Amino acid sequence: MTPAIAKAVFLLLAAGWYVVRFKHARKSRRTPILSSARGPRETALLLISLTGLGIIPLLYVATGGFPRFARYTFNPAQAWLGVLVAIAALVMFHLTHRALGRNWSVSLDVRESHKLVTGGIYRRVRHPMYTAFWLWAVAQALLLPNWFAGLSGIVGFGILFFGRVGREEQMMLTSFGDEYREYMSRSYRLIPWVY
Template sequence: MTPTISKVVFVALAIGWYLIRYKYARRSRRARIVWSARGPLETALLLISLSGLGLVPLVYVATGIPRFAAYSFYPWLAWVGSLFAIAALGVFHLTHRALGRNWSISLDVRENHELVTEGIYRRVRHPMYSAFWLWAIAQALLLPNWIAGIAGLVGFGTLFFGRVAREERMMLQTFGDSYREYMARTGRVFPRIL
């Protein structure tokens, strides 16, 4: 493992994310949105997350900037980061596959929206967030730069903590007791240990 290969792994993670999301985004557009939480707060949270998981690290990969924040490269960290990247893409794919047309980039309820509790959703309520946490950890391990490396943790963390409670309220309003029961038997981001 070299610094260049480590950067290539990160770029492959970003490309893989785009390819997975593109297919499902096209498919979900066909289902009409009946309620949405889109607005300035949601837009700001998405932009912060995009900056931390995409813009800042890709600028670093392409230019090495910010150079002052670089630290020594450790191949073993990059190998571990590669495993987190693979896990992130796997969880991301399983999440999109389970959601199908119910998927949305924002907090939306679509026409004929269903509560998905099968597949990867059987034990975790928000595996999409799990995938992004795995991505953020992979980024921190793959990119030996204090700013570009941790930008994903900060950017996605801001989105997560600014959104997850609102999303759960939306699901409770939409699905009521079914969602309460689902919450009782699942973990929010990681499976509950029985």
């Protein structure tokens, strides 16, 4: 394991995310949106997350280590752990998109004929997409030996998650009522039996 391979794994993680998302984004666009929480706040949260998980680490990779003051010594064992976490992130991301099908949306949307998905990866975890992004953020921190670029994903996505998850659950309660309440009582937000 070398720093160049670790950077390549991060780039493959980003490319894998795009491949998974592209196919599902095309399908879901064909299903009209019934209600949405899009607006300036949602746009700002998405941009903050994109900056932390995409722009800053890609700038680091493209420049060979920007910002230089935040570098630390590369640890191959840490990078190998990052590879495993990146694989887990992509698997979780794929399973989530597959389970959601046309219900998927990049924003807080409820689509026409929207069904509450509670099977598969959603059986025990209400927000496995967020779990996938947390895994991405951890993989990024393990793969990129730079305090700023490595941790920007945790900070950027953390702001999106904590600024959005409550609103998303409220939207689901409004749309699905007791069905969602019952689902909440038997599932966890991110990690089964933990949270």
